[in-house]
Each structure stands twice: as structure tokens, then as C-alpha cells.
Amino acid sequence: MPYVNIKVTREGVTKEQKAELIKGTTDLLVRVLGKxxxxxxxxxxxxxxxxxxxxxMPTTDYRKLGSGD
Known part of the structure; x- marks a missing residue:
């Protein structure tokens, strides 16, 4: 019973993007591990x-440095 926890910064990830992450992660576990x-x-x-x-430092401060994405 695999459990995968994906953490992303709250920046407007869409419902469609989340659905794609869920499907892609599930498909990967099925393909690689036979789950x-x-x-x-x-x-x-x-x-x-x-x-x-x-x-x-917090991500907001880090990004102000121009070093983050």
C-alpha cells in the first residue's frame, strides 16, 4: 500500500495539474514496482x-535574491 506525499509551494497549482501529478505518480508506482x-x-x-x-531563509526572502524559481 504505497503512500506518496508531494509537497509544493502554494502558488496556484491548478486542479488539472494536481490530477496529473496524482495520475503520473500512481502510474509510475504501477510500472516500476507493480503496485x-x-x-x-x-x-x-x-x-x-x-x-x-x-x-x-523563507522561500519568499530567497526568491527576492533572484536565486529562486
Missing amino acids: DPKTTFVLIDEVDMDNWGIMG
């Missing part, structure tokens, strides 16, 4: 950029 899609769970967490850090 049953009926028991494969994918959870997408959207995290506020102030709650996501990189290089010792």
Missing part, C-alpha cells in the same frame, strides 16, 4: 512560501 493503483495513495500538500525554507 495496485486501488491501494496507492497520493497526497498533495500546498505549503505557504513563508513556511518553506531554503538556504536558511
